Amino acid sequence: MVPSTGCNKTRTAVFISGTGTNLKSLIKFSRNAKSPISIDLVISNNSKAKGLDYAKKFKIKKKVLNFKKKKLSEEKLLSILKINNINMICLAGFMKILSGNFIKKFKGKILNIHPSLLPKYKGLNSHKRVLNNKEKYSGCTVHFVNARLDSGKIILQKKVKISKNETETSLAKKILVQEHKLYPKAILKAFNL
Numbered sequence: 001m002v003p004s005t006g007c008n009k010t011r012t013a014v015f016i017s018g019t020g021t022n023l024k025s026l027i028k029f030s031r032n033a034k035s036p037i038s039i040d041l042v043i044s045n046n047s048k049a050k051g052l053d054y055a056k057k058f059k060i061k062k063k064v065l066n067f068k069k070k071k072l073s074e075e076k077l078l079s080i081l082k083i084n085n086i087n088m089i090c091l092a093g094f095m096k097i098l099s100g101n102f103i104k105k106f107k108g109k110i111l112n113i114h115p116s117l118l119p120k121y122k123g124l125n126s127h128k129r130v131l132n133n134k135e136k137y138s139g140c141t142v143h144f145v146n147a148r149l150d151s152g153k154i155i156l157q158k159k160v161k162i163s164k165n166e167t168e169t170s171l172a173k174k175i176l177v178q179e180h181k182l183y184p185k186a187i188l189k190a191f192n193l
């Protein structure tokens, strides 16, 4: 469980690398009175990430760190998070792997969304591997982040049925729709709400 910070919402940073549709859904959720989190910072490793437009649109502070020198970027990141009083991190399509040292500093306070029914299909290209293996179902998972990739404690999952003639694109689209609903639900669960 993520400890709540009294009557104030928990100040949260969302880390992205791409289109940021999960970021958008989290921002909308965070602005609901029932949300235990506020989104106060968006971090991207990619200055061209489309998702950064949502930070602009919703007037949320944003920072780009390229992660080319991981140790240095993580040190900068930790100080940015501290300055902004961030207490929780939601990874949403963030394509960099955080170090064990970084994760330790936010122990139990980093969540991630992955487009498969973990523990199956960890890592990249999940949809492709799911289809190659002729699975009947796939889905998405929100989990706590630990030092091993896509292996932390599962908070919530949503299953989707794979259709006849399913393609990687159609499956990704179908799962993404569910991701947008699952992440807010998982946050409520992580806060015991």
Ligand code: GRF
Pocket: 016, 017, 018, 019, 020, 021, 022, 023, 051, 092, 093, 094, 113, 114, 115, 176, 179
């Ligand atoms: C999502 O499918 C997420 O699960 C995966 O990357 C995708 C990001 O989509 N890790 P978006 O940037 O939130 O639109």
